[in-house]
Amino acid sequence: MAEVSINQARKFYGTFEAVKGIDVDVADGEFVVLVGPSGCGKSTLLRMIAGLEDVSGGEIAIAKTVVNDLPPKDRGIAMVFQNYALYPHMSVRANMSYSLRLKRVPKPEINERVNRAAAILGLDDLLDRHPKQLSGGQRQRVAMGRAIVREPKVFLFDEPLSNLDAALRVQMRSEIKALHQRLGTTIIYVTHDQVEAMTMADKIVVMRDGEIEQIGEPLDLYDHPANRFVAGFIGSPAMNFMQGTVDDGVFRTSDGVEMARVGSSEATTLGVRPEHLALSDEGVPLTVEMIEPTGAETQVAGKIGSQPIVGVFRERISAWPGDMLHVRLDHEHVHLFDPGGLRVARSRSSAD
Amino acid sequence: MSSDNRPSAGVPIGAVGKHAVLIFFTALSIVPVLMILVNSFKSRRAIFSDPVAFPGPETFSLIGYHTVFVRSNFMDYYVNSLTVTVVSLVLILILATMIAFALAEYEFTGNKLLAMFFLLGIILPVRLGSVSMLQLMVSLKLVNTLAALICVYTAMGMPLAVFILTQFMRQVPREIKDAARIDGANEYRVFLLTLPTIRPAIATVAILTMIPVWNDLWFPLILAPAPETQTVTLGAASFLGQFLSDWNAVLAALSLSAGPILALYLIFSRQFLSGLTAGAVK
Numbered sequence: 001m002a003e004v005s006i007n008q009a010r011k012f013y014g015t016f017e018a019v020k021g022i023d024v025d026v027a028d029g030e031f032v033v034l035v036g037p038s039g040c041g042k043s044t045l046l047r048m049i050a051g052l053e054d055v056s057g058g059e060i061a062i063a064k065t066v067v068n069d070l071p072p073k074d075r076g077i078a079m080v081f082q083n084y085a086l087y088p089h090m091s092v093r094a095n096m097s098y099s100l101r102l103k104r105v106p107k108p109e110i111n112e113r114v115n116r117a118a119a120i121l122g123l124d125d126l127l128d129r130h131p132k133q134l135s136g137g138q139r140q141r142v143a144m145g146r147a148i149v150r151e152p153k154v155f156l157f158d159e160p161l162s163n164l165d166a167a168l169r170v171q172m173r174s175e176i177k178a179l180h181q182r183l184g185t186t187i188i189y190v191t192h193d194q195v196e197a198m199t200m201a202d203k204i205v206v207m208r209d210g211e212i213e214q215i216g217e218p219l220d221l222y223d224h225p226a227n228r229f230v231a232g233f234i235g236s237p238a239m240n241f242m243q244g245t246v247d248d249g250v251f252r253t254s255d256g257v258e259m260a261r262v263g264s265s266e267a268t269t270l271g272v273r274p275e276h277l278a279l280s281d282e283g284v285p286l287t288v289e290m291i292e293p294t295g296a297e298t299q300v301a302g303k304i305g306s307q308p309i310v311g312v313f314r315e316r317i318s319a320w321p322g323d324m325l326h327v328r329l330d331h332e333h334v335h336l337f338d339p340g341g342l343r344v345a346r347s348r349s350s351a352d
Numbered sequence: 353m354s355s356d357n358r359p360s361a362g363v364p365i366g367a368v369g370k371h372a373v374l375i376f377f378t379a380l381s382i383v384p385v386l387m388i389l390v391n392s393f394k395s396r397r398a399i400f401s402d403p404v405a406f407p408g409p410e411t412f413s414l415i416g417y418h419t420v421f422v423r424s425n426f427m428d429y430y431v432n433s434l435t436v437t438v439v440s441l442v443l444i445l446i447l448a449t450m451i452a453f454a455l456a457e458y459e460f461t462g463n464k465l466l467a468m469f470f471l472l473g474i475i476l477p478v479r480l481g482s483v484s485m486l487q488l489m490v491s492l493k494l495v496n497t498l499a500a501l502i503c504v505y506t507a508m509g510m511p512l513a514v515f516i517l518t519q520f521m522r523q524v525p526r527e528i529k530d531a532a533r534i535d536g537a538n539e540y541r542v543f544l545l546t547l548p549t550i551r552p553a554i555a556t557v558a559i560l561t562m563i564p565v566w567n568d569l570w571f572p573l574i575l576a577p578a579p580e581t582q583t584v585t586l587g588a589a590s591f592l593g594q595f596l597s598d599w600n601a602v603l604a605a606l607s608l609s610a611g612p613i614l615a616l617y618l619i620f621s622r623q624f625l626s627g628l629t630a631g632a633v634k
């Protein structure tokens with residue numbers, strides 16, 4: 001049983017508030033990803049959970065025990081860092097067994113636990129090497145091995161894949177997911193990469209400027225972003241936002257282009273994902289500026305009126321910069337935001 | 353063949369210039385040492401008649417070394433010098449690494465002030481305090497003991513050592529220390545874990561602090577001039593008056609005194625080569 005509950009957690013650096021009263025509940029065995037732009041306080045929050053930063057306010061509990069005043073080693077956590085942070089002068093085996101040796105665990109048990117972790121991660125042949133003799137991916141695996149050996153209640157990951165190249169990142173992503181399914185341990189994982197968040201998480205916490213913007217399951221955030229920030233952050237290529245007003249149940253851009261029927265609404269921003277635009281013979285006129293075919297789909301960048309828009313289509317399109325296409329907005333997938341950026345619910349009548 | 357990227361036979365002009373400068377400065381520092389060594393194996397007359405010549409069958413003489421070993425307590429001086437240098441060095445390294453760790457790692461009131469205080473020690477020449485140091489040693493009854501020298505040299509070497517090591521300690525990735533704390537290491541162990549990552553800096557500090565200590569003439573002269581506490585430098589200097597400036601002995605003593613310091617230098621400089629931090633963090 002190792003749920004983590006964070007209650008009004010705050011962190012001040014001097015007068016600067018890096019974490020502004022955050023509430024998160026992580027269920028036992030859950031894979032939670034903290035995601036947000038660089039500098040939003042993800043690492044700070046994670047380090048507070050680990051006990052590496054003092055908590056300026058609020059409460060952090062692991063397995064129902066408040067841990068605010070416990071040192072890191074007594075919190076039942078293990079952490080994996082972006083830059084691996086291996087002990088350079090120790091072999092892989094010594095790196096992995098360090099915590100157990102400090103705890104004076106009997107030698108045979110140490111060996112057994114190290115060997116088991118090494119087998120899980122495919123490190124068996126590397127146990128006698130030193131960190132400098134390993135590749136980036138292998139080093140990150142050793143860092144994970146060092147965490148596994150401690151048999152923690154909660155794993156904390158701080159951007160563990162950011163230093164790896166793209167191909168390795170995808171591979172390690174699935175390895176970490178498989179590891180989670182195998183061990184069933186609670187994981188709190190920090191990343192600035194929304195793709196990582198979407199593919200790995202049971203639950204995503206989107207943060208900005210020390211505050212939580214939204215908590216939810218990946219597809220929940222994709223389908224029902226609570227505000228413009230989350231809408232723009234989740235999904236790639238990013239959601240298009242058109243400025244305009246609603247008149248007679250119709251959203252018109254500031255250039256007067258009729259976008260979609262949305263019902264009566266206070267909305268001043270209409271959001272639509274590139275993949276939710278469809279080509280049609282008539283509809284919203286789109287002036288093409290650039291076409292990028294990837295084979296499976298075609299990405300079109302252009303303008304509706306004077307506002308930029310990106311569309312992704314399954315069809316192959318033969319058009320040139322300057323040409324005019326017509327697109328239809330899938331009204332199921334139109335998002336509306338008020339002037340403050342908050343999501344505006346659409347009235348039912350908009351569906352007709 | 354064209355993929356062979358070794359330098360081609362035709363060396364560019366720039367490289368010639370660089371090498372000329374390097375060779376010049378190398379010669380500038382090696383030639384005097386070589387002269388001392390060469391002349392220490394010659395008879396007194398040969399030293400003066402042709403100082404640049406190598407010892408030949410007629411001019412070869414070990415009289416200098418004979419004087420040094422038979423007519424003075426040179427082995428005792430050797431032991432004294434080694435004791436003072438090694439003990440001071442060990443003390444400096446232990447204390448300075450710990451101070452540097454504290455200054456770099458912990459935020460406490462007075463942290464900056466303390467760092468400035470050590471910086472001040474680099475700027476002020478320690479010899480300015482010679483008189484009061486002598487008075488202090490007299491009242492501590494430490495005059496004519498090696499302990500007096502060790503105390504002074506440890507204090508003397510500390511500021512620069514702390515300064516350099518603090519800079520390097522700051523560069524130790526904090527994640528290594530964090531990982532160790534999570535793994536259950538107490539602060540002493542965290543400290544010990546940082547040492548391998550700054551090994552080259554420690555070696556640099558060792559060399560920088562040990563050479564002035566070994567070569568120093570001033571403090572042995574005023575704090576420990578007694579025959580049983582004399583150091584090599586002081587012993588060598590004593591040949592300058594004691595035997596009507598016995599140049600053979602002086603040169604022999606100087607040649608001999610370079611040995612241990614050279615050995616220590618070789619030991620420490622090897623640490624530069626092993627880039628041990630590689631692989632610790634990205």
Ligand SMILES: Nc1ncnc2c1ncn2[C@@H]1O[C@H](COP(=O)(O)OP(=O)(O)O)[C@@H](O)[C@H]1O
Pocket residue numbers: 013016018036037038039040041042043044045
């Ligand atoms: N030790 C510190 N002292 C002062 N400010 C800090 C410190 N650590 C982090 N910050 C600030 O707190 C904010 C959040 O940092 P961090 O949690 O590292 O962001 P990220 O989401 O990129 O991991 C940033 O604005 C950063 O500048």
Ligand SMILES: [Mg+2]
Pocket residue numbers: 042043044159
């Ligand atoms: Mg971070």
